[in-house]
Amino acid sequence: MRLLHTQKKMLGSLFAKTSLKPSALHLFQFNLQRGLHSRNKKAAEFLAQGFSAIKEVDRVMDKSEPNSRLLIPLLRKAKENFELALEADNSNAHARYWLSKLHLKYHVPGACKAIGAALLVEAADMGDAEAQYELGRRLRYENEYVQSGQQAFYYLEKAADQGHAGAAIVYGSLLLRGVQLPESVTKLYKTASKSSGSAVLDPVEMAKEQFQIAAKAGCELGFKWLQRLEEEEKRLLTE
Structure with a gap:
């Protein structure tokens, strides 16, 4: 019994020596962050x-x-x-x-x-926005072998979500042209529409959101598209 007690004390002492104290742990984390x-x-x-x-x-x-x-x-x-x-x-x-x-x-x-x-x-x-835009653009316009509209939309949307003006302009213009959206995108917008009380996907409103992203990034083309859409809305109201 005494031997068992002695062994427990030895093990406890060993673990106490090998475990990191809070100060040592903080030092380790600091060195890791400094290395990064x-x-x-x-x-x-x-x-x-x-x-x-x-x-x-x-x-x-x-x-x-x-x-x-x-x-x-x-x-x-x-x-x-x-x-x-x-x-x-x-x-x-x-x-x-x-x-x-x-x-x-x-x-x-x-x-x-x-x-x-x-x-x-x-x-x-x-997650590089420039790469996402470039890949989406290439898949949409320069891919000679595979129809990659779904993937193109995926990467363009990812880039636009990060505020990439070029991706937002391309994405918005495709929406206005009536290009078929991939299922992943329509599901996302349908969920957002239901939460706002609307169950209808409006490509013009979706495009406007993209042009607003571009305008927020300081893209002149984004402002021009928004102005053009506003003028078109006014024209339709007066008819």
Whole structure:
């Protein structure tokens, strides 16, 4: 019995020594957050350098051919920095998006459309609004092999929900054209309509919501669309 009591004391002492005290736990959490901040900061630095190179690429492209040899060093610099940003922070969706653009848009050495597409989908699924807009637009207008209207709406809606003006304009204009909405979107709007006492989907009102998002983001086209809809409503009332 005495031996058992001694063993319990030893075990209790052992666990007491190995468990983290509140102060130690706070220190561990602080170090973890500091590590994350450090990685994010490093990734941001690489992104900034990549953006700088891309800006110079766009400037040179205005005065030369898209595949000019003058662009190769700049494109390599941009690609290297975006890759380093991902190495520093693998969860950085924006670095993925810009790498995808290098593969899909620019004549970067070693460009691969398949890699660019995969990176774009990853960035969009990780929540990057620019990637969601770009993917939605490509699925809607540039996909030669698959009818992807449902997916296009999905990504455009995601981007618009984050306040992306371009996505909101495209989404709103598609609604006005009478494009068939995917079931996931109609369910969402039907739920909202029922809660407001209306069971009818109004594509004009839905489009107006999108243009308001664009206008709120400072997009001039959003204001123009809202003005146009207002004028059309007034015209219909006077007829």
